[in-house]
């Protein structure tokens with residue numbers, strides 16, 4: 587399906603675009619089923635927070651309308667919305683009056699082996715560390731070189747995802763996923779106040795767990811806490827939930843809470 591730029595079919599982009607020049611923008615990767623973008627409100631909420639924190643001017647109702655129209659035309663697959671601060675004037679100085687440029691791309695459904703969800707995955711022990719930047723923490727901004735470098739650390743098919751730590755060795759998230767562990771019935775995920783992407787599926791699973799009366803914690807996670815976890819899984823808004831079976835010399839069974847939340851995620855993504 588053709589890409590759209592500012593609501594019109596296009597196959598070219600301004601060479602002055604700040605997203606290209608400086609990564610000055612945000613993006614959302616949204617599953618589409620039956621012509622409907624899934625978990626749309628959570629995606630748009632994260633995008634709006636990013637625009638607010640980066641002071642990018644955008645018409646959010648227009649973005650919603652264009653997203654719905656594009657998803658209806660795409661029907662099935664993965665929709666990517668890239669929002670940039672438009673053209674650059676000169677250097678880094680942003681133009682506070684510039685209206686965001688909207689780029690919509692349609693991709694086929696992500697073709698992940700079914701075995702990842704069924705049997706679980708091994709995480710590659712990435713040596714690339716996430717840097718501390720509270721001003722950007724949580725946002726799905728366009729500066730993804732840390733993930734690009736981390737993903738280049740492995741080429742084998744044995745590892746479906748990687749695990750990224752921060753500069754002091756805290757467990758943060760996957761390369762394209764968030765991470766949860768379960769210990770004594772408590773669902774735990776990393777505090778992302780310093781780095782990491784606050785995933786839409788992460789937010790939804792925390793909400794669903796709390797709705798089920800399952801205690802949750804958002805805390806700093808050490809490798810020792812990961813080691814002694816009863817269950818570990820990773821998640822994102824495209825594949826849902828993958829149980830984690832191994833990371834370096836550590837290993838875990840697929841646990842009951844992982845399966846419960848995986849079923850919930852699958853239902854949300856099979857809408």
Ligand SMILES: C=C(O[C@@H]1C=C(C(=O)O)C=C[C@H]1N)C(=O)O
Nearest residue numbers: 615666696762763822823824825
């Ligand atoms: C990197 C992108 O998006 C991330 C990757 C996935 C995926 O590969 O399943 C899904 C959502 C995002 N975490 C992208 O290029 O869209």
Ligand SMILES: Cc1ncc(COP(=O)(O)O)c(C=O)c1O
Nearest residue numbers: 762763764783785786787822823
């Ligand atoms: C670095 C990173 N962390 C986490 C996630 C999971 O985010 P979401 O659940 O919104 O797909 C993604 C996917 O966009 C990501 O790229």
